[in-house]
Amino acid sequence: MSSELLSKLLDLLGPNGLVTEASDLEGYSIDWRHLFPGKPLAVVRPANTAEVAGVVKLCRAYGTAVVPQGGNTGMAGGAVPDASGTQVVLSLSRMTALREVDPVGMTLEAEAGCVLKTAQDAAAAVGRLLPISLAAEGSATVGGVIATNAGGVNVLRYGMVRALVLGLEVVLPDGSIADGLRRLRKDNAGYDWKQLFIGSEGTLGIVTAAVLRLLPQPKSSVTALMSVPDPKAALDLLACAQDELGDTISAFELMAGSSLKLVEKHFGLRRPIADGDWFVLIEAASSLSGLREAAEAALGNALEQGFALDGTVAESGRQAADLWQLRERITESEAKEGKSVKHDVSVPIPLIPQFLVEAGIALERDAPGTRVNCFGHLGDGNLHYNVLIDGHASDEINRIVHDVVDRFGGSISAEHGIGQYRVAELEKRRSAPELAIARRIKTALDPEDLLNPGKVLSRAERA
Template sequence: MLSGLQRIVGPAGLLTEPEDTAAYALEHRGNYPGKALAVVRPASVEEVSQVVRACAQRGARLIPQGGNTGLVGGSTPDDSGLEIVLSLGRMNRIRDINPQDNTMTVEAGCILQNIQEAAAAQNRMFPLTLGSEGTATIGGNLSTNAGGDQVIRYGNTREQALGLEVVLADGRIWHGLSSLRKDNTGYDLKHLFIGGEGTLGVITAATLKLYPVARQQATAWIAIRSPADAVSLLSFLRENLGDRVTAFEIMARETVNLVLMHFPAMREPLPEAAPWVILAEVSETSVRVPLQEEFETVLAEAMERDLVLDVALAASEQQSKAMWDIRSHIPEAQRKDGPSIKHDISVPISRIAEFVEVAVPAMNAIVPDIRCITFGHVGDGNLHFNQSKPASISKADFLDRADAIHEVVHEAAASVNGSISAEHGIGRQKQDILIRYKDPVAISLMVSIKQALDPSNLLNPGRLLPATDTLSSQG
């Protein structure tokens, strides 16, 4: 079979030596160490189709992979040595940019940052921004329905897709690339593959929406008392500035302190250490509107209403970047700090404060002095509610309590009608809790769709949906 694959993709497109395949078998955080039978790297949709067909004939399991920055073990092979990684990295062409349609058509292996830059070169903007944008690919972004910092204004990746090209599990190509904004001709099939985590088909290209470039931006570091005030402030800003609010990130004091401790060259923009901080950004396409002044006026009014303790408005791009640096270094600070237990949950925006009020004391009841590294996208109700080990407990003791911590966090999210996964997906990490919290009829529909599109379970088997025997044992 491997020589057959090599005939399809050429010698440069097939890796079989362990030293060549190792990097593709290792997940970003080093979890789920695996072993690939081979890594196949097709360069065109026709090659993907032939590869999938050849693997289907032999019953070989394929793991689609983009930038391999996923955080839930969905993009790497298991340790059986039988799974083949299908890397989309060589399919990285921008096929078309149409400024009048405000669309671009790109291949799945295009790196997100390259897409942003290509749009900017045509005086357009592609709004998806993530910490991993220098490595993550649009195929991975679509397959995980990635979120990021500007979802509050532009929506998740799902909202950016107009059409897809997909290779199905039997090798057929679905030519679904379309730049139409209106097309009421039946089921909107692209939405099956977006967020499908590579279990229903291999995305090979996408037509994406483009937007006008923001010609003005203003950034503020805002000290507040509580998550409840954060939610009120967001409502107030939206009432006064509308869609111009493009980012609204929350950070707990503990979170800011962690970054400052591990990156001592960084400086907090305000002198007083407030209990919570908001990093807010507003954007405007017109140069005629005095954006900075309007933002300043609205924030001053928010202060008069006692929603805000203090504000630092960035006076330059450099100051804005310094504020964003604190936010973007949180994952790295956590990595430097040592063991942590992570959650990516979402709750209705109006219930964020309720969630925090229940979950933080519950964490302390399990591990006294635990550090809750809370941060996230308030406008999407998405909190990264992570726990870092306190000095008073050993690493082993801390990690022993991980299951109890996960249990309490997911229960707290469910109790306020939240979700156990906001933007990272399910992969191999959250299948048990998916089954536990998702509506059983929804699970049964998902299984039916999987069986209809991939009856032999060859595409990303055991990811997103657990193995069928687990499902039947759980009824």
């Protein structure tokens, strides 16, 4: 049966489009964090939307599940198959075309496999900004960031990916193609169905192309690294910066001193200011003149008021990039340091200092010996509260941290999604009516549960 399917897939896609050799399957079989090893029946690499539709129809006819995969940088194990050896991974790696960049209409149209950095660079080349920015942008794809509704460092100013998608083309689980590649700023004509697919992690349809919204490229930017006495002072600094610099602030990232020590240890990168317990990386950007003076005045003010202890403002693009390296290398440094449990949580912004105190107390009490690597998008209330686990069980650490998140009315997945990693944790927290909505949507679009089964919702829950 499976050999018949493979032979039909070969007829459809040709030898470049079908991977079956065990050694070639490896890269597609395991997630970036190496937590979820899977075993695909095969990997298909369609070259266009019609081929994606053909694959989905064929797999459906054989009752075979399809797992969409972009850059495979996801943090929740969503892009890899299970270990049954029966699922087909559909890689978008041959659908990388950047179809159009329109500097007047301020839109960019790309195929789903286009790497995010390529799309950013194409926008910049015509003086426009694609403000989706994350440390994995050199590998993450347009389809992947849409399927996960990714966040990143610019959410504070520009919103999540959802806010930047104007049009979408999706192959549905029955193999039909929903072509919504419109480039309209305003379109209230009926249900905005594309929203269902943004953030659905490949469980409702396969994104094959998208139209993204661009913005003017700011002409100047200021990047500063500040050390702050504690997270409460970081919030005071945020308020002060917002009062004085308004919506020019595009990033406001909190980093524990211990996180920067990991970066120094594993990448040899040193922070250029005095040691401290907490640091904030701030970026502001504008096309109007006077930004630098205003930023320096605001940060000087923060120092005077004691919200910040020390700080530096980058003097060049090179220095700004070096400051960003400190932030962007934290995830990789953590991976080099040892086994960790990641928590991608959000809580209401004013409650962050108290959340950090209570989560720390809970871990010290119930999981002694663990170390916290905490950093994240403070301006969005989103922290990566990761725990180096020192022999403790992952489930235990998850429970401890997520219980505190619950007490603060927070979310257990602010931007990384649910994948297979957090399905049980999500289902524990959603009310029966909320789960019923999710199940009805899934069943309406994918009644046979053949598109990325077991991700976002458990399989049993859908029955």
